[in-house]
């Protein structure tokens with residue numbers, strides 16, 4: 001197994017009527033992080049949840065809570081997500097007028113700072129904030145929904161970002177269409193942190209989640225360059 005990779009189940013594909021149990025189940029099944037998909041109906045065409053729901057499920061797992069804010073103008077909500085118990089907060093470069101300032105604000109709240117870019121956004125959009133971030137998230141589908149197909153053109157962006165990041169201690173995360181069939185190529189391109197929704201939560205039971213997470217890890221390791 002490849003010890004450097006992290007698997008972060010996206011709770012968007014879980015059963016929201018049992019959200020706490022679904023988080024605890026992937027924790028026991030071997031998840032490294034819990035990926036929280038926050039959507040506002042403005043930046044993306046879907047709406048999910050905010051800080052009160054994060055606070056309500058914080059006790060379900062001690063794992064790293066990795067909040068992905070798919071929201072317009074996120075600055076006003078950073079403190080709320082930090083207080084709710086998020087360990088990392090990722091904002092979209094496309095959603096921030098003053099991205100550098102927003103990333104500094106996340107770190108000032110004692111959270112790990114992440115920056116995400118959509119499939120159509122070039123990696124150069126974040127070149128000058130790399131010293132401000134702990135995580136770069138390459139969206140490999142257009143954000144808003146689970147269960148979409150991986151966009152192959154994003155692989156080249158992962159490769160370029162791996163080179164841009166160099167020796168900096170930054171995790172390179174991908175999100176969207178991550179499955180046993182795609183994870184090997186994404187790992188080879190240089191990603192180390194994998195968000196997966198439908199590929200983890202399919203089957204609906206903790207045993208299935210464990211098998212699904214193991215399959216992702218195996219496929220990522222086998223294909224490592």
Ligand SMILES: O=C(CO)[C@@H](O)[C@H](O)COP(=O)(O)O
Pocket residue numbers: 010012013035037068141142143144145146147148175176177178195196197198199
């Ligand atoms: O943020 C998003 C979608 O906007 C993702 O986290 C999806 O939830 C991933 O789902 P799969 O593509 O893995 O099913």
